Amino acid sequence: MSSAAPVAPRGAWTRLLRAPEMPPIVLLAVTVLVFGVTTPQFLTATSVENVLSQAATIGVVAVGFGVVMLAGHLDLSVGSVVALAGSVTILWQGLPVGFAVVAAVLLGVLLGVVNGFLVTVVRIPSLIATLATMIAYRGVVFLLTEGRPVQGDRLELALQLDRPLVSILSLRTLLLVAVVVVMDLVMRRTSWGRSVYAIGSNQEAAVAMGIPVRSRTIGAFAVSAGLAALSGSVLALTLNSASPRAGEETLLLVVAAVLVGGTRLTGGMGSVGGIFAGVLLVTTMTVGMNFMRIDAAFQRILLGSVLIAAVVLAAREEWKGKGA
Amino acid sequence: MSTTGTSARAEPGVEVASRRRPALRAVVSGPTAVLLIVLFFSVLLVDGFASPSNILNILRSVSFTGIVATGMTFVILGGYYADLSVPAAISTGAIVVLTTMSALGPVLAAIVAVVAAGVIGVANGALVALLKGNPIVVTLGTQTVVSGLLLWATDGSFAYGTSKGFQAFGKSQLLGIPVQVALFLLMAVLAQLFLSRMRYGHELTAAGANRPMAHAVGLPTRAIGLSIFVVSAGLAGVAGVLIAAFTNQANLSAGAGFEFSAIAAVVVGGTSLYGGVGSVTRTIVGVLLIGVVDNCMILLGVPFESRLLVTGLAIVIAVGLDMAQRHRGERS
Numbered sequence: 001m002s003s004a005a006p007v008a009p010r011g012a013w014t015r016l017l018r019a020p021e022m023p024p025i026v027l028l029a030v031t032v033l034v035f036g037v038t039t040p041q042f043l044t045a046t047s048v049e050n051v052l053s054q055a056a057t058i059g060v061v062a063v064g065f066g067v068v069m070l071a072g073h074l075d076l077s078v079g080s081v082v083a084l085a086g087s088v089t090i091l092w093q094g095l096p097v098g099f100a101v102v103a104a105v106l107l108g109v110l111l112g113v114v115n116g117f118l119v120t121v122v123r124i125p126s127l128i129a130t131l132a133t134m135i136a137y138r139g140v141v142f143l144l145t146e147g148r149p150v151q152g153d154r155l156e157l158a159l160q161l162d163r164p165l166v167s168i169l170s171l172r173t174l175l176l177v178a179v180v181v182v183m184d185l186v187m188r189r190t191s192w193g194r195s196v197y198a199i200g201s202n203q204e205a206a207v208a209m210g211i212p213v214r215s216r217t218i219g220a221f222a223v224s225a226g227l228a229a230l231s232g233s234v235l236a237l238t239l240n241s242a243s244p245r246a247g248e249e250t251l252l253l254v255v256a257a258v259l260v261g262g263t264r265l266t267g268g269m270g271s272v273g274g275i276f277a278g279v280l281l282v283t284t285m286t287v288g289m290n291f292m293r294i295d296a297a298f299q300r301i302l303l304g305s306v307l308i309a310a311v312v313l314a315a316r317e318e319w320k321g322k323g324a
Numbered sequence: 325m326s327t328t329g330t331s332a333r334a335e336p337g338v339e340v341a342s343r344r345r346p347a348l349r350a351v352v353s354g355p356t357a358v359l360l361i362v363l364f365f366s367v368l369l370v371d372g373f374a375s376p377s378n379i380l381n382i383l384r385s386v387s388f389t390g391i392v393a394t395g396m397t398f399v400i401l402g403g404y405y406a407d408l409s410v411p412a413a414i415s416t417g418a419i420v421v422l423t424t425m426s427a428l429g430p431v432l433a434a435i436v437a438v439v440a441a442g443v444i445g446v447a448n449g450a451l452v453a454l455l456k457g458n459p460i461v462v463t464l465g466t467q468t469v470v471s472g473l474l475l476w477a478t479d480g481s482f483a484y485g486t487s488k489g490f491q492a493f494g495k496s497q498l499l500g501i502p503v504q505v506a507l508f509l510l511m512a513v514l515a516q517l518f519l520s521r522m523r524y525g526h527e528l529t530a531a532g533a534n535r536p537m538a539h540a541v542g543l544p545t546r547a548i549g550l551s552i553f554v555v556s557a558g559l560a561g562v563a564g565v566l567i568a569a570f571t572n573q574a575n576l577s578a579g580a581g582f583e584f585s586a587i588a589a590v591v592v593g594g595t596s597l598y599g600g601v602g603s604v605t606r607t608i609v610g611v612l613l614i615g616v617v618d619n620c621m622i623l624l625g626v627p628f629e630s631r632l633l634v635t636g637l638a639i640v641i642a643v644g645l646d647m648a649q650r651h652r653g654e655r656s
Contacts, residue, residue, distance in 0.1 A: 074460070122644045123651075127405055127460050128597050129640070135584050136636025143630040252468055255461060265458055300472030308451060308465035315456040 024261050024277035031281060035288035042291050049168050050287045051280065056172040057235050059279040062254045062261075063183050064227030066275040069258055070187070071220040072200040072267025073126035077115060078228040078254060080137035081108050082247030085229035086236030087145045090152045097157060101233045108229020109222045111137060116218030134251075141244045149243040158240035172234060179227065184272040196220055200267025256303060257282040259310035282306075355594050355606065359613045362620075370620045378619070380502065384570075386615035387508035388563050390608065392582050393589040394508075394515050395559030397607045399459075400590050401519070402552040403532035403599025408463040409448060410560040410586060412470035413441040414579025417564025419474060421490075422483040422574055430490040434565045441561025444470055445554035453549025474576040485572040494569030504566050511559065516604040528552065533600025588635045589614050591642040598650070614638065 016022070035042040061078050068075040085104040092100045111133070118129040152158070161171050169177075187193035195216050198206045206213050228247075236242040261278025263270030285306075289299050366373045392410050399407045421430075421437035428436060448466055451457045485491060498506040519525035531538040531545045539545045560579065568574050593610025595602025614635070621631050 076460075118640065118644075123647050124640070124643045125405075125597070128643055131406065131460070131587070132636045132639035132643070134636070135632050135639070139630050139633025139636060142627065142632065147627055147630075252464065255464070259461075265461070295476065297472045297476030300475065301469050302472075304465045304468030304470075304472060307468065308457065308462055311457045311461040311465065312451060312455045315458070 021262060021271060021274040021277055024274055024281050027260070028277055028281045028284060031284050031288065035284070035291065039288070039291050042288060045168055047287055047291060049170075050290075051283050052168065052173045052176075053170060054287060055279050055283040056170075056176040057231055058250060058253045058257060058283065059176045059276065060179050060231035060234075061228045061250055062257045062275050062279050063179055063272055064224035065254050066258045066261070066263050066270060066272065067183070067187065067196060068126070068220045068224040069263050069265065070200045070267055070270055071196045071217055072203065073119060073217065073220070074130060075112075075115060075126065075221060075224045076130040076251060077111070077134040077137055078224060079247035079249075079251040080134045080141065081111055081225045081228040082232030082235065082250050083141045083242070083244060084108075084111070084137050084144075085232035086242035086246050087141055087150060087244065089233040089236045090150045090242040091144060093152060093154065097154070097237070101230070101237070104233040105226050105229045108232075109226040111229075112222035112225025113218055115225060116221035119221065120214040120217050138244075145242065145244045147244055149241055152236070152240040152242070154237065155240055158238055161234065161238045172238060175230075175234060179230075180272055180276045183223075187272055192216065192219070197268055200264075201269065252303060252307065253282055253286075256307045256310060259314060260306065265311065265314040355592060355609045355613060359609055359616070362613060362616055366616055366620050370623050372623055373620060378623075382615050382619045383505045384502050385619075386611050387502075387504040388567055389582060389585045389589060389615065390508045390611040391511055391563040391566070392560050393586040393607050393611050394512050394604055395556035396583075396586040396590050397515070397595055397602060397604050398519075398528065398552045398555045400587070400595055400597060401532050401599060401602045402528050402548065403535055404452060404459040404549065404552060405597065406460055406463070406583070406587050407448065407553060407556045408460060408583050409444055409467040409470065410556065410583045411577075411579035411581070412467045412474070413444045413557040413560035414564040414567065414582055415474055415574065415576050416444065416470060417441045417561035418568040418574035418578045419478060419483050419564075419576070421565045421568050422485045422572075425490060426486045430487045430493070437565050437568075438558055438561040441564060442554050442558040445557025446550070448557065449550035449553035452553065453546045471576055478576060480576065482573050482575045485568065490569055491572050494566070494572070504570065507562075507566065511562070512604050512608055515555075519604060524548075524551075529600055584632070584635055585614060588639050588642075591646070592638050594642075594646075596646050596650075597643050598646075 032043075041047075061082060065075055065078055085108050088107060089100050089104045092103060095103065115126075115130055115133055118124050118133070119126045122129075124132075187196065195206065195211045198209065198211055199213050199216055203213060228250075232247060235246070257278040258270075258275050259265065259278070260281055261270065261276070262274040263278075282303075285302070286299065289302070372378055392414065396407060396410070399405070417437045417440070420440045421433045424436055425433035427433075444466060448459075448463055451462045451466070452459045493503065496503045519528065527538070527543045528548050528551075531543055531548050535545055560582070563582070564574070564579060567578060589611035590602070590607050591597055591610070592613055593602075593606035593608070595606050595610075617634060617638075618631060621634065
C-alpha cells in the first residue's frame with residue numbers, strides 16, 4: 001500500500017488519516033506541543049531555525065538513504081560519504097565553490113556506484129557491502145586529511161549559507177526543501193521512482209516485469225551517496241572546516257528518521273514526505289532536549305531507544321504483513 | 325540485467341567462473357596460505373618485524389581482538405550478520421571492573437563486569453531473536469543506548485584501577501606466553517569444541533544455515549539466537565576486563581573500532597557471512613592475518629586511521645570470494 005501504488009478510491013478523510021505520513025506528523029505535533037508547554041522559549045523563531053538548520057544536514061542524507069531502503073537495501077556508508085565529501089570540498093578550495101561542490105557530489109555518486117556494484121554484481125548483501133565500504137571510505141577520509149580537521153578559507157561564504165534568506169529559511173534549508181520536493185516528484189511521478197518501489201516490494205516480480213533491477217538498484221545507491229555527498233559538502237562549507245570524524249552520528253540519526261518516517265525496513269513502502277516528517281521529528285527532539293538542557297548522555301540513550309523501538313515495530317509490521 | 329536468484333543467468337557466466345575456478349579455490353580455501361605468504365614477506369621485508377618483542381606485541385593485541393572475534397564467530401555462524409554493540413560491551417567490561425574492584429576485590433569485580441556486559445547481550449538477543457529486529461540496526465541501537473549510559477555514569481572521564489594484583493595479572497605470563505594470549509587460546513579452543521563437538525554447536529550451525537528450516541524441524545532457534553548474543557557480549561566483556569588489566573585505565577571509547585576488526589577477522593578467516601559455514605579455528609587464522617598486516621603497516625609508518633581502508637577492503641574481498649564460491653556451488 002505504498003503511496004506510489006494506486007489506492008482504491010475511498011473517502012478523502014480516511015485516505016488522509018491512513019496515509020503512511022500520518023504517524024510521524026502526529027508524533028511531530030505532539031513533540032512540539034510537549035516541548036512548547038514545558039519550555040515556553042522553545043516556541044520561538046530561534047529554535048525553529050535551529051531545527052531547520054540541523055534538519056538540513058541530516059534531511060538531505062535521509063532522503064537518499066530512504067530511496068535505497070525503498071529499493072529494499074541499506075546504505076550504511078552514508079556517514080563516511082558525508083565526511084569524505086566534506087573533506088574534499090575543503091581540500092579542493094583552489095576550485096571555484098560550485099566546481100568543488102559538484103566534484104564532491106560526483107565523487108559521492110561514484111562511491112554509490114561502487115556500493116551498488118558490490119550489491120548487485122558481486123551480490124554481497126547490502127548490509128555487509130556498505131558496512132565494509134563505510135569502514136573503507138572512512139579510511140580514505142583519514143588518508144586525505146591525515147587524521148586532522150581541515151580549515152577552510154571561505155568564512156564569508158560560510159556565513160552566507162546559514163543566514164536567513166527568506167524570513168527563517170537559510171540557503172541550506174532551501175536546499176533541503178528543494179531536495180525533498182524534487183525527490184518526492186521523482187519517486188512518485190517518474191517510472192524510475194516507481195520501479196524502485198517495485199524492486200523493493202518484490203524483486204522477482206520486478207524482474208519478471210522487465211524492470212532493469214540491477215541498474216535501478218545501482219542508481220538508488222548512487223542517489224543515496226550523491227545526496228550524502230551534497231549534504232557533507234554543504235555542511236563543510238557552512239562550518240568552513242571538515243573533520244575526519246564528521247558524519248559519525250549521521251547514520252544513527254538518519255536510520256532513526258527514515259524508520260520513524262514510516263519507511264518499511266525491507267523496502268517497497270514509504271514516501272519522501274514521510275521521511276521529511278521523520279527528519280523533522282528527530283531534529284525537533286534533539287533541539288528540544290537541548291533547550292530543556294537534557295544531558296548528551298540521555299539524548300544518546302533516547303535516540304538509541306527510538307531506533308530500537310522503530311526497528312522492532314517494523315518487524316511487527318512485517319509479521320502482520322505475512323499473516324503470521 | 326538479471327538479478328539475485330534468477331535462473332536467467334546466461335551460460336557465459338558459467339564459462340567465466342569455471343575458467344577462474346582453480347585460482348579462486350586456492351585463495352578461498354587458503355586464508356592459512358595467505359597468512360604464511362604474508363608472514364614470509366613480513367619477516368623478509370619489514371624492518372623490526374621478526375624481533376621477539378614485536379612478535380609478543382602482535383600476539384597480545386591479536387588476543388584482545390581474537391576474544392571479541394570468537395564471540396562474533398558465533399553471531400555470524402548463527403546467521404545474524406554482525407554484533408555492532410561489542411564496543412559498548414568491551415567498555416562496560418573495562419569500566420565496571422576498574423570501578424568496582426576497590427569494593428569487591430578484583431576477582432569478583434571481573435565476574436560482575438563480564439555479567440554486566442552479558443546483560444547487553446541478553447537485550448540484543450531478546451530484541452533480535454525474540455522480537456525479530458534487524459540485528460545490525462538493533463545492535464547499533466543498543467550500542468548507542470549503552471554508550472549513553474556509560475557517558476552518564478563516567479561523565480566521559482577515565483576510570484583507573486586500584487589493585488596492584490590486577491595490574492600484575494595483566495602483565496603476567498603463563499609458561500612464557502602473555503596471559504592474554506593464553507586466555508584467548510583457551511577460550512578459542514573451548515568455543516571451537518562447543519561448536520564442533522556439542523549438540524548446541526551443531527544446532528547453532530544448522531540454524532545459521534537455514535533458520536526457518538531449523539525452526540520447522542523443532543530446533544530451539546530463539547534460545548540459540550539469544551545465547552549467541554550473550555556469548556558475543558560476554559566475550560567482549562572478557563576482552564574489556566583484560567584490556568583494563570593491561571592498561572589499568574579505561575573510558576567509554578575503550579572498545580572503539582573492535583566491532584570492525586572482529587568482523588574482518590571472522591570473514592577473512594573464511595567464515596561465511598551468510599551463516600552456517602565457519603569455525604573459530606578459521607577466525608584464529610583471520611585474526612592473525614589482520615594482526616600481522618596491521619602490525620606491518622604500523623612499522624611502515626602508515627597513519628593509524630587509514631588502516632581502516634585495508635580492513636574495509638579485506639571484508640569486501642573476503643565476502644566477494646565467499647559469494648563467488650557460493651555461486652559456483654549452486655551451479656555444480
